Amino acid sequence: MSISIVTGDGKRSSERAEAFGDRLASRTAGMKASVLREILKVASQPGVISLAGGLPAPESFPVDFMPELIAKVLKKYGPAVFQYGPTEGFPPFREILAGYLAERGVKATADEVIVTTGSQQMLDTLGKVLISPGDKVAVESPTYLGALAAFNPYQPNYVAIDSDDDGVIPESLEEILAAGSVKFVYLIPNFQNPSGRTIPADRRKAIAKSVIRYNALLIEDDPYRALRYEGNHLPTIWSMAPDNVVHAGTMSKVLSPGLRLGFSVAPALIRRWMVLAKQGIDLHTSSFDQALAAEYIAEGYLERHLPRIVDLYRPRLRAMLDSLEEFFPDSFSWSKPQGGMFVWATGPEGLDTDKLYAKAIERKVAYVPGQYFFSSPGVGKNTMRLNFSNVGEEAIKTGIKTLAWLMAEASS
Numbered sequence: 001m002s003i004s005i006v007t008g009d010g011k012r013s014s015e016r017a018e019a020f021g022d023r024l025a026s027r028t029a030g031m032k033a034s035v036l037r038e039i040l041k042v043a044s045q046p047g048v049i050s051l052a053g054g055l056p057a058p059e060s061f062p063v064d065f066m067p068e069l070i071a072k073v074l075k076k077y078g079p080a081v082f083q084y085g086p087t088e089g090f091p092p093f094r095e096i097l098a099g100y101l102a103e104r105g106v107k108a109t110a111d112e113v114i115v116t117t118g119s120q121q122m123l124d125t126l127g128k129v130l131i132s133p134g135d136k137v138a139v140e141s142p143t144y145l146g147a148l149a150a151f152n153p154y155q156p157n158y159v160a161i162d163s164d165d166d167g168v169i170p171e172s173l174e175e176i177l178a179a180g181s182v183k184f185v186y187l188i189p190n191f192q193n194p195s196g197r198t199i200p201a202d203r204r205k206a207i208a209k210s211v212i213r214y215n216a217l218l219i220e221d222d223p224y225r226a227l228r229y230e231g232n233h234l235p236t237i238w239s240m241a242p243d244n245v246v247h248a249g250t251m252s253k254v255l256s257p258g259l260r261l262g263f264s265v266a267p268a269l270i271r272r273w274m275v276l277a278k279q280g281i282d283l284h285t286s287s288f289d290q291a292l293a294a295e296y297i298a299e300g301y302l303e304r305h306l307p308r309i310v311d312l313y314r315p316r317l318r319a320m321l322d323s324l325e326e327f328f329p330d331s332f333s334w335s336k337p338q339g340g341m342f343v344w345a346t347g348p349e350g351l352d353t354d355k356l357y358a359k360a361i362e363r364k365v366a367y368v369p370g371q372y373f374f375s376s377p378g379v380g381k382n383t384m385r386l387n388f389s390n391v392g393e394e395a396i397k398t399g400i401k402t403l404a405w406l407m408a409e410a411s412s
């Protein structure tokens, strides 16, 4: 079986020749068809064990108590949830979020919270209001592919911050900021997508100090914080540098990604511009969905439901780490996260996980080749992202065993 993954560049030349190809805006040059989407299409074929996607488990969704929650929302808010609403967000949801965020040390008033259509939209609005073509944006190495996709149309130049097993190396960030002219820094502090890494407390302090020293702007994208299966929560970078940080979270991992609810707290000027940008995109995020999420938090559903999600994912992470330990070749190393949805594996130099992907699919297992998560081409060819949230323990074991065999064969 052969798989063809259509990259943006491959598509572009044929599209130029197509009808209306000459009408595309110049900014589309920076946009690529998401390789991940193509990979996921292949990964979702029947019978494939997909360690590729980043999907929450369907069993984690609030199907059982949703009718009750909907009834409560209708009774409490009536027709207001079907009306147009403020761009900043449904006021009761913003009120609840202010309390929710305070628990992580993000002390903001309801007026300072903006609701977006997923945290993905927060990334787009920030790209839109901050990035002019050629501006420098500092990102982790590797980083979230969706952030690169959100920023790319605004044509930034990425600067990769050096990272190790504990995430970004503060000295590298300091050096980049000292060199000047970085528009903003983009970080995922907890159980990073794709690497699963978490930035330890002392590094967070050093990062906060650097951004204050250089008056830099930092986006702290924190979707996985609540998915902690071991250990203690760490302080947010926002709590140490509130005037320099946009802190963003999402309901996607603790309620449902399909509802598309993200939220952020940003310095006042940035917030005003994000709201202006959002007005032009979708006027506001679904009022009904925001009301559902408000009640989900306020009425204690989240508090009762989150432990169920954690109990579902904890053994899956364990199964993945144990299987890697048992089956993977010694020439590999991998991250050992205490939460989130991803483990990151690194093979020997010379291994090309992208080339091996087709072979893995033939054997009915999917992963994401790691190179797509790097802002610079040619980096990370020997890496891969493995998701454990959307597959049961037995399938994880089978999948890792199969990959181990393939990797051993390829690296021998």
Ligand SMILES: Cc1ncc(COP(=O)(O)O)c(C=O)c1O
Pocket (backbone or CB within 6 Å): 054, 117, 118, 119, 120, 121, 144, 146, 188, 193, 221, 223, 249, 250, 251, 252, 257, 260, 261, 262
């Ligand atoms: C780091 C990161 N940021 C943002 C998002 C987008 O999440 P949302 O569903 O809130 O748009 C994701 C989704 O996987 C993510 O991993």
